[in-house]
Amino acid sequence: MFFVNKPEHGSFKVDSFSVSNFNLNPGNKVLSGKWDAKVSAQNPSGSRLNMDKVESNLYQKDVWLASGPFGSFSGYWNDFDSNYNSPNLMEFKFEANNVSAPAEEMEKEIKEAGGVTFNLRLNLMYVSRSSGFFFHMRRGSMKVTCKDLKLGLSVGANSGSLITDGKPKDCEVSNG
Secondary structure, eight states, rough: TTSSSSOOOOOEEEEEEEEEEEETTTTTEEEEEEEEEEEEEEOSSSSEEEEEEEEEEETTTEEEEEOOOEEOEEEEEEGOOOTTOOOEEEOOOOOOEEEOOOOHHHHHHHHHSSSSEEEEEEEEEEEEEEEEESSOEEEEEEEEEEEEEEEEOOHHHHHHOOOOOOOOOEHHHHHE
């Protein structure tokens, strides 16, 4: 059964996430900032996975803040080499200037919890090519959701980074 229904998704983890030039204006309910996210991806299945058309979006809870340009990739992103199962790094940058946001709630979260929580969502198109005795190609899409990315920020701070326990933050992967 495993050979017929091989898993087709890779695993995605947020290695780092930070914000700079962060400015929250609760009176006008807007925020500004520049975010940088580094996401590693691995393909544990026995197929080669080509990715393209990566759409990235940044949210504060369910409120959209910014879309990133297509991510930049390092390593062999366009051909995951499942034989080596080595992680490939993607970097996403987001910028928001006076974007409508729940600024009062965010300010409260900073005061009470020492930071603000964001979500990163990626939509990817892929082509999967299996190898071995039965060769086949499959096209599809997947959604990657990286939830509860808490950036440590103090009141009045304009920069912060991901609060972790020393491990990358796992993301959820589903069919697009």
